[in-house]
Amino acid sequence: xxxxxxxxxxxxxxxxxxxxxxxxxxxxxxxxxxxxxxxxxxxxxxxxxxxxxxxxxxxxxxxxxxxxxxxxxxxxxxxxxxxxxxxxxxxxxxxxxxxxxxxxxxxxxxxxxxxxxxxxxxxxxxxxxxxxxxxxxxxxxxxxxxxxxxxxxxxxxxxxxxxxxxxxxxxxxxxxxxxxxxxxxxxxxxxxxxxxxxxxxxxxxxxxxxxxxxxxxxxxxxxxxxxxxxxxxxxxxxxxxxxxxxxxxxxxxxxxxxxxxxxxxxxxxxxxxxxxxxxxxxxxxxxxxxxxxxxxxxxxxxxxxxxxxxxxxxxxxxxxxxxxxxxxxxxxxxxxxxxxxxxxxxxxxxxxxxxxxxxxxxxxxxxxxxxxxxxxxxxxxxxxxxxxxxxxxxxxxxxxxxxxxxxxxxxxxxxxxxxxxxxxxxxxxxxxxxxxxxxxxxxx
Amino acid sequence: xxxxxxxxxxxxxxxxxxxxxxxxxxxxxxxxxxxxxxxxxxxxxxxxxxxxxxxxxxxxxxxxxxxxxxxxxxxxxxxxxxxxxxxxxxxxxxxxxxxxxxxxxxxxxxxxxxxxxxxxxxxxxxxxxxxxxxxxxxxxxxxxxxxxxxxxxxxxxxxxxxxxxxxxxxxxxxxxxxxxxxxxxxxxxxxxxxxxxxxxxxxxxxxxxxxxxxxxxxxxxxxxxxxxxxxxxxxxxxxxxxxxxxxxxxxxxxxxxxxxxxxxxxxxxxxxxxxxxxxxxxxxxxxxxxxxxxxxxxxxxxxxxxxxxxxxxxxxxxxxxxxxxxxxxxxxxxxxxxxxxxxxxxxxxxxxxxxxxxxxxxxxxxxxxxxxxxxxxxxxxxxxxxxxxxxxxxxxxxxxxxxxxxxxxxxxxxxxxxxxxxxxxxxxxxxxxxxxxxxxxxxx
Numbered sequence: 001x002x003x004x005x006x007x008x009x010x011x012x013x014x015x016x017x018x019x020x021x022x023x024x025x026x027x028x029x030x031x032x033x034x035x036x037x038x039x040x041x042x043x044x045x046x047x048x049x050x051x052x053x054x055x056x057x058x059x060x061x062x063x064x065x066x067x068x069x070x071x072x073x074x075x076x077x078x079x080x081x082x083x084x085x086x087x088x089x090x091x092x093x094x095x096x097x098x099x100x101x102x103x104x105x106x107x108x109x110x111x112x113x114x115x116x117x118x119x120x121x122x123x124x125x126x127x128x129x130x131x132x133x134x135x136x137x138x139x140x141x142x143x144x145x146x147x148x149x150x151x152x153x154x155x156x157x158x159x160x161x162x163x164x165x166x167x168x169x170x171x172x173x174x175x176x177x178x179x180x181x182x183x184x185x186x187x188x189x190x191x192x193x194x195x196x197x198x199x200x201x202x203x204x205x206x207x208x209x210x211x212x213x214x215x216x217x218x219x220x221x222x223x224x225x226x227x228x229x230x231x232x233x234x235x236x237x238x239x240x241x242x243x244x245x246x247x248x249x250x251x252x253x254x255x256x257x258x259x260x261x262x263x264x265x266x267x268x269x270x271x272x273x274x275x276x277x278x279x280x281x282x283x284x285x286x287x288x289x290x291x292x293x294x295x296x297x298x299x300x301x302x303x304x305x306x307x308x309x310x311x312x313x314x315x316x317x318x319x320x321x322x323x324x325x326x327x328x329x330x331x332x333x334x335x336x337x338x339x340x341x342x343x344x345x346x347x348x349x350x351x352x353x354x355x356x357x358x359x360x361x362x363x364x365x366x367x368x369x370x371x372x373x374x375x376x377x378x379x380x381x382x383x384x385x386x387x388x389x390x391x392x393x394x395x396x397x398x399x400x401x402x403x404x405x406x407x408x409x410x411x412x413x414x415x416x417x418x419x420x421x422x423x424x425x426x427x428x429x430x431x432x433x434x435x436x437x438x439x440x441x442x443x444x
Numbered sequence: 445x446x447x448x449x450x451x452x453x454x455x456x457x458x459x460x461x462x463x464x465x466x467x468x469x470x471x472x473x474x475x476x477x478x479x480x481x482x483x484x485x486x487x488x489x490x491x492x493x494x495x496x497x498x499x500x501x502x503x504x505x506x507x508x509x510x511x512x513x514x515x516x517x518x519x520x521x522x523x524x525x526x527x528x529x530x531x532x533x534x535x536x537x538x539x540x541x542x543x544x545x546x547x548x549x550x551x552x553x554x555x556x557x558x559x560x561x562x563x564x565x566x567x568x569x570x571x572x573x574x575x576x577x578x579x580x581x582x583x584x585x586x587x588x589x590x591x592x593x594x595x596x597x598x599x600x601x602x603x604x605x606x607x608x609x610x611x612x613x614x615x616x617x618x619x620x621x622x623x624x625x626x627x628x629x630x631x632x633x634x635x636x637x638x639x640x641x642x643x644x645x646x647x648x649x650x651x652x653x654x655x656x657x658x659x660x661x662x663x664x665x666x667x668x669x670x671x672x673x674x675x676x677x678x679x680x681x682x683x684x685x686x687x688x689x690x691x692x693x694x695x696x697x698x699x700x701x702x703x704x705x706x707x708x709x710x711x712x713x714x715x716x717x718x719x720x721x722x723x724x725x726x727x728x729x730x731x732x733x734x735x736x737x738x739x740x741x742x743x744x745x746x747x748x749x750x751x752x753x754x755x756x757x758x759x760x761x762x763x764x765x766x767x768x769x770x771x772x773x774x775x776x777x778x779x780x781x782x783x784x785x786x787x788x789x790x791x792x793x794x795x796x797x798x799x800x801x802x803x804x805x806x807x808x809x810x811x812x813x814x815x816x817x818x819x820x821x822x823x824x825x826x827x828x829x830x831x832x833x834x835x836x837x838x839x840x841x842x843x844x845x846x847x848x849x850x851x852x853x854x855x856x857x858x859x860x861x862x863x864x865x866x867x868x869x870x871x872x873x874x875x876x877x878x879x880x881x882x883x884x885x886x887x888x
Contacts, residue, residue, distance in 0.1 A: 076577055077553040081539070105518065117699060124528065126527070133517040159777065168815075264530045
């Protein structure tokens with residue numbers, strides 16, 4: 001899975017003076033000389049940022065040579081009505097871990113966050129978590145029922161929902177079990193698997209408050225039940241206060257309609273709260289005066305404590321961050337300047353700061369946050385650094401606008417013990433070995 | 445192409461009292477009664493927003509009936525490593541107009557903006573404009589040469605570029621010829637074709653300034669030439685001041701690597717300026733002391749004025765907006781409440797305000813801008829309104845933070861005459877007919 005090759009550093013090769021020409025590409029007659037100089041490499045340009053010698057690829061393609069793709073026509077604009085990634089990126093896919101679950105219908109796959117830049121997740125790479133497989137719901141057959149403690153029980157069609165004033169917002173969706181395997185030590189040697197149950201897209205839909213007002217919520221109401229149309233009948237209890245705050249019934253992600261695996265045609269979003277509550281293929285909203293205590297909020301999505309009691313209703317995803325590159329899937333390729341990349345998020349609001357350590361938490365420096373920094377959304381951060389073959393212990397530590405600081409695992413376990421599966425938001429450590437290989441390790 | 449069907453209004457159907465149950469879905473034994481009540485429709489809920497009677501789809505699927513997708517397992521998480529849109533959205537694709545160009549290799553297709561919500565364009569739907577078809581460039585063979593008036597002519601590999609500190613920003617890309625057919629009157633009866641040569645994605649890459657500093661720009665330098673690796677050898681002159689301002693050499697869009705049709709592995713972005721300058725498959729940057737006056741800035745991308753002279757170097761895309769729904773492809777489906785949707789943008793910075801008129805510019809009201817409102821990026825706007833079968837003349841008018849106001853076509857033609865192809869940013873008018881059909885019309 002991880003690319004363990006390590007090449008010598010690349011450089012911006014200095015071009016021999018007599019190869020420097022103005023205007024268009026140089027004729028193919030110059031190929032031999034330039035190919036030769038390329039194979040030999042070149043001295044590091046004075047003041048140049050990058051070091052090393054070797055050159056990748058085919059020297060025949062070095063400018064000012066004329067490669068084939070500059071010689072012949074490519075595909076036209078009618079070739080790909082809906083575009084897909086280029087063949088060279090075919091390794092950038094969602095992946096599942098077969099031994100993790102008994103069936104693929106009640107299972108999860110993971111977003112390849114180590115291959116991604118920025119805070120927006122492309123729809124094709126948003127991780128999937130299904131409990132009864134991916135439901136396929138024809139939009140003309142879709143219905144949403146609102147019943148229970150309401151003045152007017154209602155049934156909405158897809159077109160009904162599209163006709164209410166919409167809102168649009170970016171939000172992250174994180175599974176409560178993201179990083180769950182790591183509670184018992186470093187177990188999955190890849191950031192796609194330790195932290196890939198997360199994505200962040202731009203949602204458009206109708207505030208749940210709007211639909212509840214349409215039905216008229218009785219004064220005795222305190223909770224809602226969200227029920228999915230999938231074969232698992234996914235159901236979760238949500239406090240009315242949250243339902244009336246920032247929950248939305250959405251039909252679009254990143255500009256286009258929801259993908260089937262994300263609940264097409266309509267899903268619930270519960271910003272900042274665990275992904276299991278974001279009910280897909282939303283079929284029914286029941287309004288009640290108490291929680292329902294269904295399967296997903298009792299035997300699942302609760303945390304057994306050392307004293308035998310269980311934490312329940314642990315909805316909010318606390319501030320968390322992870323370094324996505326370097327990572328086990330992104331080993332060091334060369335000595336010299338590097339760019340460290342990562343993601344941070346908080347269910348309580350905006351990320352205010354991310355610190356990065358190269359020495360296992362002894363020294364910290366602030367990473368650059370790439371805007372827009374939005375509440376309850378992913379934030380992309382980077383930090384340039386130098387590497388010359390020394391061992392490193394990479395860590396990132398997120399802070400949010402409430403002042404909360406991402407904890408170490410030892411601090412989490414003092415409170416929660418070692419029985420937990422969910423809500424591991426502790427600091428992750430990557431060991432960079434002298435040979436460039438990166439491993440998942442536990443520092444406590 | 446356009447769906448001209450018009451159905452009666454939908455409603456949130458009121459549920460008969462004796463069908464109101466608590467808890468999970470009602471047993472299939474209740475089907476007949478509920479199907480019957482569904483077919484009959486229901487009275488409009490008191491205080492309900494929506495009007496009408498008919499119900500779409502299969503009454504067998506009405507809750508609390510149990511449809512098939514709630515009965516049987518769906519596909520597992522290993523079915524789609526890279527996800528695609530659901531079958532019901534297969535009409536949402538880039539489309540080209542065969543009579544518009546002689547070949548598909550030097551042609552354009554259009555983004556289906558009428559089907560989209562929000563300001564982010566999914567990578568698979570970003571319009572394509574090629575002059576020699578889509579080049580396929582293996583990343584290991586990619587090279588970028590910087591030469592001309594520099595201290596150190598350099599050649600960068602793909603990995604070199606990835607090792608410089610990155611920046612990430614949203615920007616719109618608009619072809620200078622977007623809406624170009626409309627200079628001579630309303631000609632293309634669809635917003636995908638009149639305004640679909642635009643997209644907006646989140647780019648990650650290296651500031652061009654960083655790479656130019658690496659090579660060392662001589663004091664005599666005033667311009668750069670950007671040269672593409674495609675078979676058209678696309679080349680444009682860009683003032684050094686812009687190159688050192690906000691231009692970037694990018695390798696990612698919306699979190700994943702560039703799509704081949706968008707210049708994989710590396711393209712230039714020139715925020716706010718015409719798309720033709722955003723050179724794809726970027727092969728060479730030459731630094732010089734004057735413009736090169738290549739084909740794309742002389743015989744093309746200039747505007748012939750009535751006096752026989754031509755406007756040259758018309759780089760900036762001025763403030764513009766368009767209503768994407770209702771539109772010729774999005775006719776009125778029902779009377780009652782509607783949501784008007786549109787997009788606005790400016791090459792000079794942020795959109796400050798969008799006004800909408802339902803009566804051809806006599807009366808205006810401010811639309812809601814959906815954040816984040818970012819400089820030189822698309823801004824999504826909406827406006828709820830009522831329709832009861834009357835004719836409408838829909839217009840939108842954008843203003844940007846410089847105080848510039850989107851003009852009428854008549855005002856543009858006073859200055860530019862009628863020979864223009866490029867830079868039509870005038871107010872667009874849609875006629876909503878009494879039967880719900882929407883047409884492209886010219887009000888002047």
